[in-house]
Amino acid sequence: MDLLTPLETLCRIILRAREMEAQVPAIDPDDAADNVDDFDDEGDQALSALEDELNSGVEEEMRAILDDLADDQLAETLALAWVGRGTYDTSEWDEAFAEASDNDPESAIDELMDMPLLAAYLDAGLAAFDYSCEGVGQND
Template identity: 30%
Template structure:
């Protein structure tokens, strides 16, 4: 069910098929994923407690944060996936809030079964989503306060 939020007269209503809470979840997880660094010693057989758990900060193929994001994207409806991509495009500067319908239409045309890979490969994913939310007067501050 789509929720419509009426914004000020200079901004259009935003028909949400994805809740702001879900978008905030992706922002938080994307930031965890973006904080990862390239593996430094892939051949190491050391114990995690011996190396101060530094491997947790390295980007690995079996990264649980990446898998969590991928699974969450796959669990979204097609409309929610399209909205998520549209928000990324808005946040990276491909338009303004009043361009929502046109950008969403382009995202719908581009939609395929590789949405998770596309979004995970997008640098600054969390920043783009946060910027887009702010265009619609939404924020993740309450959710961040409850989870951090």
Template identity: 35%
Template structure:
């Protein structure tokens, strides 16, 4: 069960789609964990992007356990685990949590699709 407001997740999905649709956004590879610092390097050129700034602000306003839920939801949606393994995904997200969650998430070019799939698997369908 997701405790993060679904409207918040929907806004994050919209911002991610808009951010990634820009031509100048280039993400060289997928990160393996939230602690990888490559995301900071890849996103350094986008600090002044309004969509990135709003995305980061929303994530930073979430409590750490809610940030971990969003990460676990992304992992679920990209197939890193099943719904039956949700608790394990949450635990892993907690173990790997750091203050750069927004960078880690936005660095995934298919973030919006992963979150949508994760919500679908959680039974939320199209919101």
């Protein structure tokens, strides 16, 4: 399969999706603690090294990247995510692409934005067709 979407663009989507997945919502100190490990000995909220405040800029950039894709490229991106998720096999690519093409662009963008593990699914979808983001965007 030849990609309709530049590999660099797909890799950028994967990168932004990883950034979105790494974000966690800020904890409201007024909320009851679900886990006592979240607080130090004085009952104050402890800082987490993995916590990253939600950055709406990453989500906005991701939505803008997807919005800039042509309809067939957006359908391809959605179909690749479906292949990576296991909804379709590589032998069913034409069917996956046709179904993804039936979505209106806004629905396709919403589905991609709401898809948990989008980065992993796109990465796996690309790998299923022997594409990789390894080395993409790096200067030699």
